Amino acid sequence: MxxxxxxxxxxxxxxxxxxxxxxxxxxxxxxxxxxxxxxxxxxxxxxxxxxxxxxxxxxxxxxxxxxxxxxxxxxxxxxxxxxxxxxxxxxxxxxxxxxxxxxxxxxxxxxxxxxxxxxxxxxxxxxxxxxxxxxxxxxxxxxxxxxxxxxxxxxxxxxxxxxxxxxxxxxxxxxxxxLDGLCQPGTVGLRFAGADVEMLSGSETDRLKEIGRDFKKRYRAGETGLKCRRQDLPFGRLTKGGQISYVNYACAYGIDPTDLSDVSRGEMECRQYIMEIYRYLKQNYEELRNIEIASIGPEIGFRDxxxxxxxxxxxxxxxxxxxxxxxxxxxxxxxxxxxxxxxxxxxxxxxxxxxxxxxxxxxxxxxxxxxxxxxxxxxxxxxxxxxxxxxxxxxxxxxxxxxxxxxxxxxxxxxxxxxxxxxxxxxxxxxxxxxxxxxxxxxxxxxxxxxxxxxxxxxxx
Incomplete structure (x- = not known):
């Protein structure tokens, strides 16, 4: 070297x-x-x-x-x-x-x-x-x-x-x-715009939680066809204007947060996962039929x-x-x-x-x-x-x-x-x-x- x-x-x-x-x-x-x-x-x-x-x-x-x-x-x-x-x-x-x-x-x-x-x-x-x-x-x-x-x-x-x-x-x-020095996955955040607020807020239960649970069930049944290995789908804020913030899905695994090559791979990998979950949600949930990507997080975040x-x-x-x-x-x-x-x-x-x-x-x-x-x-x-x-x-x-x-x-x-x-x-x-x-x-x-x-x-x- x-x-x-x-x-x-x-x-x-x-x-x-x-x-x-x-x-x-x-x-x-x-x-x-x-x-x-x-x-x-x-x-x-x-x-x-x-x-x-x-x-x-x-x-x-x-x-x-x-x-x-x-x-x-x-x-x-x-x-x-x-x-x-x-x-x-x-x-x-x-x-x-x-x-x-x-x-x-x-x-x-x-x-x-x-x-x-x-x-x-x-x-x-x-x-x-x-x-x-x-x-x-x-x-x-x-x-x-x-x-x-x-x-x-x-x-x-x-x-x-x-x-x-x-x-x-x-x-x-x-x-x-x-065991092996592996860290938790890194995640790139995501915001959607265009969600149907009336449909999402009209239920007596938290409809976004229901969508997350349904997604997890489908993933475990092998029905989603998605590449990202994240099996659940938590959502954050829902705004009056139809924005969903903190869509916690795009995870890159096997990343060393201190390694330049790993972090670069993780950033690009997560953006691909964001595109796949975006298309999947539009196609499978009526409340999210008209969503668009409002923003992708400026950088990958690490848990440890x-x-x-x-x-x-x-x-x-x-x-x-x-x-x-x-x-x-x-x-x-x-x-x-x-x-x-x-x-x-x-x-x-x-x-x-x-x-x-x-x-x-x-x-x-x-x-x-x-x-x-x-x-x-x-x-x-x-x-x-x-x-x-x-x-x-x-x-x-x-x-x-x-x-x-x-x-x-x-x-x-x-x-x-x-x-x-x-x-x-x-x-x-x-x-x-x-x-x-x-x-x-x-x-x-x-x-x-x-x-x-x-x-x-x-x-x-």
């Missing part, structure tokens, strides 16, 4: 207290929390807008699984959910998720919301390199049209989803399931990739048992959803020797919940780095619970608050006063319990 390394001087573009890399839910929560704690904050985003998978992949019905349960949105996520709806309204008429976002309105709202908090935003900023000296990140290098630029920060938060900053810093990571090794690896057994932690920074409903990397929908969804049989899905049961410890946000070997979102330290199945959009924002909110406390005190990220961090989060509207054994102000090694 031929290797070329060009040495060049890099301009220091900015210096800040807290640098957040990634403008999805985790990065938004981190940036807002740190700014409200009085830190100067820069947020870098690779796209031209904020919102992550909500806006790039049309995952607008983010908290649908909380409907009819004792759980509700909290913290900064609840604030955004309420504020965006109040300011820009909603055109969603599906009752199963009344709080679904309109992702186009949300893009505008998030611009305004973060600017109002004093967050300095930079779009189209791709992480190029992480510079580390004496186990501390001294700068993050981004690639721009004018060439590479360096940003220095007291604390860096990796909210990239793929753990790009931590990977660049040399932090060890896991990826995929234990790198999981950065941290001071505590959250396990699915921890979640199932309701394990409590002295350093809890978030409590989340006991919900997890892991699509089988091999597209199997059969089997009982159980763990067998580190592998999986079928689609592992666990809906919320009563008031079951799980806790996320702060240590899962602290990467190994780097003193001023935190992770947030789906790249925190967890096993593969546990990640399928923490990857939920509002869970990502909760871990981001905790990381941003902790980063601000670390900057204020001059401490490393693993020396933050835990009781102070928890009290700050409670004041921010986050449900942090007073665990029975929580007596230690600092983490026990």
């Amino acid at each position: 031929e290797i070329i390394r060009q040495q060049k001087e890099i301009e220091v573009f900015k210096t800040t207290d807290v640098l957040v890399v990634g403008g999805g839910p985790a990065g938004i929560g981190a940036a807002v929390a740190a700014a409200r704690m009085g830190s100067s904050v820069i947020l870098l985003e690779k796209r031209g807008y904020l919102g992550g998978n909500i806006t790039a992949c049309y995952v607008e019905n983010a908290n649908y699984f909380m409907a009819g349960t004792p759980f509700h949105s909290e913290g900064i996520y609840a604030e955004i959910e309420k504020g965006s709806k109040e300011k820009y309204g909603t055109d969603n008429i599906r009752e199963c998720n009344p709080n679904a976002f309109n992702s186009e309105y949300l893009k505008v709202y998030l611009d305004e919301f973060l600017k109002d908090q004093g967050v300095e935003l930079y779009f189209h900023a791709f992480v190029n390199e992480t510079i580390v000296e004496d186990n501390k990140i001294t700068a993050v290098v981004i690639q721009t049209k004018k060439g590479p630029l360096a940003i220095k920060a007291g604390v860096v938060i990796d909210a990239t989803g793929d753990g790009d900053v931590a990977f660049g810093a040399g932090v060890p990571f896991e990826q995929g399931r234990d 990739s790198r999981r950065i090794k941290g001071q505590y690896r959250l396990r699915i057994d921890d979640m199932r048992s309701g394990k409590m932690y002295d350093d809890v920074i978030a409590v989340y409903p006991g919900f997890y959803d892991m699509l089988a990397p091999d597209a199997s929908m059969d089997g009982d969804g159980s763990l067998e020797g580190g592998g999986y049989e079928g689609h592992i899905y666990h809906p919320i049961e009563k008031d079951d919940s799980f806790q996320i410890p702060y240590r899962s946000l602290i990467p190994l070997n780097v003193k001023n780095l935190l992770t947030a979102g789906r790249c925190i330290s967890a096993d593969h199945v546990a990640e399928s619970g923490i990857r939920a959009i509002s869970a990502c924002m909760l871990t981001g909110q905790a990381a941003g608050t902790a980063a601000a406390l670390a900057v204020r005190s001059g401490a490393d990220t693993d020396q933050v006063n835990i009781m102070e961090l928890q009290e700050c989060l409670r004041k921010q509207g986050v449900n942090i319990p007073y665990n029975q054994n929580s007596q230690n102000e600092k983490l026990q090694k």
